[in-house]
Amino acid sequence: MNAPLLVVDDLNVTYRSSRGPIPAVRGVSLSLEAGETLGLAGESGSGKSSLIMALLRLVPPGTTVTGSVTMAGEDVLAMKPGRLRAVRWAEAAVVFQGAQHVLNPVRRVGQQIQEAIDCHTGSNRVDDLLEQVGIPRSRRDAYPHELSGGQKQRVMIAMALACDPELLIADEPTTALDVMVQAQVLQLLADLRSERGLAMIFITHDLSVLSTVADRLAVMYAGRLVERGPAKEMLRGAHHPYTKALAAAFPTIGDRSSRLAPSGLAGDPPDPTAVPSGCPFHPRCPIATEECAVAAVALRPLSPDWEAACIKL
Amino acid sequence: MHQAVTTSILQLSGAEVTYSSRRRGGPPVRAVDGVDLALQRGEVLALVGESGCGKTTLARAVLGLQPLSAGSIEFDGHPLPTTRSGLRAYRRKAQLVFQDPMGSINPRQSIYEIVAEGLRIHRERANEAERVATALADAGLRPPEQFFLRFPHELSGGQRQRVVIAGAMVLQPSLLVADEPVSSLDASVRGEILQLLLGLSRDRGMTILVVTHDLGLAWNIADRVAVMYLGRIVEVDTTEQILAAPQHPYTKALLSVVREHDRLDQQILSGEAPDSAHIPAGCRFHPRCPVYQSGEADRLGIAEACRSVDPSLVDGVACHAVNPPTKHHAS
Numbered sequence: 001m002n003a004p005l006l007v008v009d010d011l012n013v014t015y016r017s018s019r020g021p022i023p024a025v026r027g028v029s030l031s032l033e034a035g036e037t038l039g040l041a042g043e044s045g046s047g048k049s050s051l052i053m054a055l056l057r058l059v060p061p062g063t064t065v066t067g068s069v070t071m072a073g074e075d076v077l078a079m080k081p082g083r084l085r086a087v088r089w090a091e092a093a094v095v096f097q098g099a100q101h102v103l104n105p106v107r108r109v110g111q112q113i114q115e116a117i118d119c120h121t122g123s124n125r126v127d128d129l130l131e132q133v134g135i136p137r138s139r140r141d142a143y144p145h146e147l148s149g150g151q152k153q154r155v156m157i158a159m160a161l162a163c164d165p166e167l168l169i170a171d172e173p174t175t176a177l178d179v180m181v182q183a184q185v186l187q188l189l190a191d192l193r194s195e196r197g198l199a200m201i202f203i204t205h206d207l208s209v210l211s212t213v214a215d216r217l218a219v220m221y222a223g224r225l226v227e228r229g230p231a232k233e234m235l236r237g238a239h240h241p242y243t244k245a246l247a248a249a250f251p252t253i254g255d256r257s258s259r260l261a262p263s264g265l266a267g268d269p270p271d272p273t274a275v276p277s278g279c280p281f282h283p284r285c286p287i288a289t290e291e292c293a294v295a296a297v298a299l300r301p302l303s304p305d306w307e308a309a310c311i312k313l
Numbered sequence: 314m315h316q317a318v319t320t321s322i323l324q325l326s327g328a329e330v331t332y333s334s335r336r337r338g339g340p341p342v343r344a345v346d347g348v349d350l351a352l353q354r355g356e357v358l359a360l361v362g363e364s365g366c367g368k369t370t371l372a373r374a375v376l377g378l379q380p381l382s383a384g385s386i387e388f389d390g391h392p393l394p395t396t397r398s399g400l401r402a403y404r405r406k407a408q409l410v411f412q413d414p415m416g417s418i419n420p421r422q423s424i425y426e427i428v429a430e431g432l433r434i435h436r437e438r439a440n441e442a443e444r445v446a447t448a449l450a451d452a453g454l455r456p457p458e459q460f461f462l463r464f465p466h467e468l469s470g471g472q473r474q475r476v477v478i479a480g481a482m483v484l485q486p487s488l489l490v491a492d493e494p495v496s497s498l499d500a501s502v503r504g505e506i507l508q509l510l511l512g513l514s515r516d517r518g519m520t521i522l523v524v525t526h527d528l529g530l531a532w533n534i535a536d537r538v539a540v541m542y543l544g545r546i547v548e549v550d551t552t553e554q555i556l557a558a559p560q561h562p563y564t565k566a567l568l569s570v571v572r573e574h575d576r577l578d579q580q581i582l583s584g585e586a587p588d589s590a591h592i593p594a595g596c597r598f599h600p601r602c603p604v605y606q607s608g609e610a611d612r613l614g615i616a617e618a619c620r621s622v623d624p625s626l627v628d629g630v631a632c633h634a635v636n637p638p639t640k641h642h643a644s
Contacts, residue, residue: 043499044470178363179526183570183581205500242501249500253532253556253571262511262533264504268469284501 006032011067024050026223037200039214047223093160097172103144110140116162129158150181211235222280229306240308321351327384344370346544355518359535367544408481412493414473425461452479471502491523595620
């Protein structure tokens, strides 16, 4: 397959609310090759969760989605409900954040995984799946409350893998977990990726996590992509001032410049109903000038595989 | 460190907190199991460890919210009071900052009322408005009067955490206990709140005990780091020493999985931290310890000690591989 697994073109997601329309995603384009991992970074309200929900049409009724989403050559936004249901598990599956709120507390975890399989294929591979995610088979009859946070997240991953998807979307899969358990889950995802050739979209606000798991990185701010490039290089050599600030928020231990010098940005992420004019980041930007409040900004290439949306670059 | 003992504001000696088991007849849970720790006046100490290691229980004990089952905690050279009025007076001097600002402030109170609450509880009526304004301004909410009549839902997450800090500061305490002060905040806001805490220590001489699992936070603001495992401090030293040259195998493993740290080979410990109702015999870390599990402890001739002798904190490290058992006996 030469065509990319996923192509998103000029996607806009606008929620309806009593206060009027809320534009959560504003003109995002991206693509993902089979087997590739894309890290999607941004803070709460930046639109990253809305973006991935729109990929699988999991947005609430009344939400306007424009642009196009093409998965393995098919237009997702035009699919009939039956086809969409098949695609949702068999081609792309989501691991949500906060496993404790997603799993049904009164059903055994084995049944919950089986349910995901039954809906789609009918084969019986719960035990294999549990083993693949590192949970002993004997735990299939456990209820979610009998499992630890890390184990619950593993069950979620097993469910997502139940129908052999090509694409796994992981929305903050490790944020609620302890450092050691976080490392275990990241290791599991990395193993699955290399064993199964899974493509992944990995969402978090912690750039340091992304730089180790992702091939490429895309950073969102106020519903737009502000920078996109190779993951490892971007953690240390970000161009966009917002990406720089995000990277600096999680210091390198051992780096003298961050010792007793926490780095942050003044101000808060913008309210999606009142996005600043011009470059939406300009009110918080350390290098902004007057023209930033009026100039239109779009991603512009800095090098063959690197783009940033900043008129100062 | 002999001189340091005399200037410490807080001194924990053999502190223990035991909860009775949830199941009838079950073994008691030793959440804090013999902690010796001193905080110097004006320092920022980060207490780090996995969830369930007892760090939050220890913080509660320091605030007098949780009675000790053994050992002692001294504040300014005096044991923590046990009477209601004594504890009330103590809490003027030792204040808590919770991790989730939305969960720790009353959504129906105005910002003014939230910050003034401490003053009202302690019946300090003089100059209330002025003191609230100063606390808000000190917490970075300026001009403070603009915030008086606003409600928590009108503020951003970072501003709410500043309100919580202002509420703690209004009584001008000398000790602040912050439990995961930035874990619920956005990445770009986190640095600002850490700068605020660091400023309180540097400009006001505030002593801060920050409880966290975030080693980057410790690197950003802490003078010293204490690493807790299953109710016990297993290593304590300056932040530079702990984060750049850790000695305890548990500290090494914790650091190796922090991706910001690329100089150590990753050592992912299997399993989750074991249960404090069943603390292993000998060194409590030995069932997960890479030194013990790899057979290195056998080669060092300490494996038996790891299984049977509970190591004490010697020169800031509780590990038989670092302080071989024969050495303690000799000294």
